[in-house]
Amino acid sequence: MNKAFDKISEVLGGPMSKVSEQKHLRSIRDGVVGAIPFIIVGSVFLLIAMIPLPEGSGLALWQKANQATILIPYRLTFNAMALYVSFGVGYHLAERYKISALSGGLISVCGFLVSLAPTLFNPANIITTTLVGNDATAYKVMAKEGLYMPIANFASKGIFSAIIIAIIAVEILRLCYKYHITIKLPEQVPASVARSFEAIVPVAFVVCIFSIISILGGINLETIIGTLVDPLIKVGDNLAGGLVVVFINSFFWSFGIHGSAIMDPITQPLWLSMLGENTDAHTAGLQMTHLMPQPFYQFFVYIGGSGAVLGLVIATLIVAKSGYGKSISKATLIPSIFNINEPIIFGFPVMLNPILIIPFIITPIVLLLISWVATALGLVGIAFIQPPWTLPAPLGAFFATGDWRAIILSLINIAIATVIYLPFAKTYDTQLQKEENNNQIAE
Amino acid sequence: MTNVLLVCSGGMSSAIVEKALVNEAKSQGKEINVKAIGSGIVREELDNNKYDVLLVAPQVKHMFNSFKQIADDFNIPTKDIAPREYSPLGSKALLDKILN
Numbered sequence: 161m162n163k164a165f166d167k168i169s170e171v172l173g174g175p176m177s178k179v180s181e182q183k184h185l186r187s188i189r190d191g192v193v194g195a196i197p198f199i200i201v202g203s204v205f206l207l208i209a210m211i212p213l214p215e216g217s218g219l220a221l222w223q224k225a226n227q228a229t230i231l232i233p234y235r236l237t238f239n240a241m242a243l244y245v246s247f248g249v250g251y252h253l254a255e256r257y258k259i260s261a262l263s264g265g266l267i268s269v270c271g272f273l274v275s276l277a278p279t280l281f282n283p284a285n286i287i288t289t290t291l292v293g294n295d296a297t298a299y300k301v302m303a304k305e306g307l308y309m310p311i312a313n314f315a316s317k318g319i320f321s322a323i324i325i326a327i328i329a330v331e332i333l334r335l336c337y338k339y340h341i342t343i344k345l346p347e348q349v350p351a352s353v354a355r356s357f358e359a360i361v362p363v364a365f366v367v368c369i370f371s372i373i374s375i376l377g378g379i380n381l382e383t384i385i386g387t388l389v390d391p392l393i394k395v396g397d398n399l400a401g402g403l404v405v406v407f408i409n410s411f412f413w414s415f416g417i418h419g420s421a422i423m424d425p426i427t428q429p430l431w432l433s434m435l436g437e438n439t440d441a442h443t444a445g446l447q448m449t450h451l452m453p454q455p456f457y458q459f460f461v462y463i464g465g466s467g468a469v470l471g472l473v474i475a476t477l478i479v480a481k482s483g484y485g486k487s488i489s490k491a492t493l494i495p496s497i498f499n500i501n502e503p504i505i506f507g508f509p510v511m512l513n514p515i516l517i518i519p520f521i522i523t524p525i526v527l528l529l530i531s532w533v534a535t536a537l538g539l540v541g542i543a544f545i546q547p548p549w550t551l552p553a554p555l556g557a558f559f560a561t562g563d564w565r566a567i568i569l570s571l572i573n574i575a576i577a578t579v580i581y582l583p584f585a586k587t588y589d590t591q592l593q594k595e596e597n598n599n600q601i602a603e
Numbered sequence: 604m605t606n607v608l609l610v611c612s613g614g615m616s617s618a619i620v621e622k623a624l625v626n627e628a629k630s631q632g633k634e635i636n637v638k639a640i641g642s643g644i645v646r647e648e649l650d651n652n653k654y655d656v657l658l659v660a661p662q663v664k665h666m667f668n669s670f671k672q673i674a675d676d677f678n679i680p681t682k683d684i685a686p687r688e689y690s691p692l693g694s695k696a697l698l699d700k701i702l703n
Contacts, residue, residue, distance in 0.1 A: 495616070507686070
């Protein structure tokens with residue numbers, strides 16, 4: 161049995177490591193991750209502005225009166241995520257190409273900004289047409305400047321064009337370096353100065369190319385790329401897509417391959433853009449449309465990390481009679497509560513373990529189904545805030561949705577995961593106990 | 604003092620293993636220094652600092668050979684971490700593996 165597993169792991173491992181190490185995919189993943197702190201901090205302001213307070217109380221009145229102001233930091237962090245992603249992806253891709261990472265990040269931001277072509281604005285138009293509601297303060301500030309670029313362009317819907325433009329810009333940078341299409345300064349010039357001059361030609365290329373497209377051509381890349389990735393979003397947005405993602409994740413983990421690391425380049429931008437659209441809808445007082453953004457998976461499905469292994473740890477705590485089962489479940493309880501699953505996955509182990517792989521694949525699927533139905537029926541709120549992934553699931557679920565019922569769903573899911581894992585944990589523990597009795601384990 | 608470079612996928616779990624390993628060494632009166640890094644920067648790290656052994660975490664085991672090639676360039680041994688050694692309870696076995 162183990163040999164067969166080793167074989168599969170070897171066959172899968174090779175190509176999968178190539179996928180997870182592929183330069184562009186890896187940079188997308190790292191770049192998106194770089195934007196997460198800004199999204200989380202922005203979420204805090206969103207939470208303050210949006211959290212339900214007792215109707216008519218002093219706090220609620222204060223919240224209502226100051227909502228637009230409280231939301232400004234959110235709009236410049238969370239709601240400007242594409243800008244941060246742009247820098248992050250460009251930075252990491254350049255780093256992987258071993259060219260100046262800073263230039264890579266900066267040239268990506270440049271391409272992204274130019275592609276968004278700021279509009280000359282006529283204060284008369286803007287003030288009479290859009291000076292309404294929550295956004296009034298923001299527009300008033302811009303009216304003094306005369307040239308404007310709506311920060312909505314930096315929001316989640318721009319995330320895909322930010323990624324693609326970053327890749328194009330860094331490729332231009334790389335090709336210019338490779339074929340020495342750069343301005344060279346004499347060797348006596350300090351390296352940092354020389355490097356910034358080297359970037360002049362590639363920057364000029366990027367500015368010209370994207371100016372021609374956006375300013376002269378009047379083409380909005382964001383809309384075009386948005387249309388192109390729309391089918392992807394639709395797939396990721398429905399239940400079947402979610403089930404496929406969850407299955408693939410568990411499947412790879414079963415062989416000890418970091419499942420989420422492989423899926424991340426696709427799922428992370430997708431989930432973030434869904435989250436952003438939910439947030440936009442929520443702050444505008446509209447119906448949220450995406451049931452399954454990132455926090456949905458994190459706090460309803462992957463409770464304790466991939467495979468919902470918190471259930472396994474609790475189940476083992478309950479049934480363990482073997483010495484190893486008892487000590488490993490105690491040692492991994494705390495990490496699992498904070499969604500760190502490697503200690504139990506490798507320690508028990510779950511990977512390459514024919515008994516535990518079954519619930520490891522089934523549990524997340526069951527939890528996804530339950531949570532999707534509960535969300536679709538409106539029994540729990542839709543996630544629109546990004547809490548840190550290391551928050552214990554019930555807390556994270558609450559902060560993500562602003563709905564106390566999410567705590568209950570999360571707790572129910574933990575109970576269900578525990579119940580599914582119980583018989584398997586028992587079987588495996590009995591096996592461990594036998595081994596211990598036969599003195600096959602030294603401890 | 605043994606300097607250990609641990610290559611993993613750059614997550615949180617390596618910190619747990621790192622800490623367990625250092626504590627285990629301390630309790631045995633041995634000195635060990637562990638640094639955990641993601642899989643993409645092994646060569647840079649070996650270029651910049653001196654290590655005595657390269658450890659490969661189970662979640663990146665499928666890249667063992669490519670890590671070994673790099674470590675061979677620096678003439679240091681490469682060892683893989685068995686799944687169970689990669690947990691808070693496995694530090695004793697892991698320390699034995701490093702020191703022998």
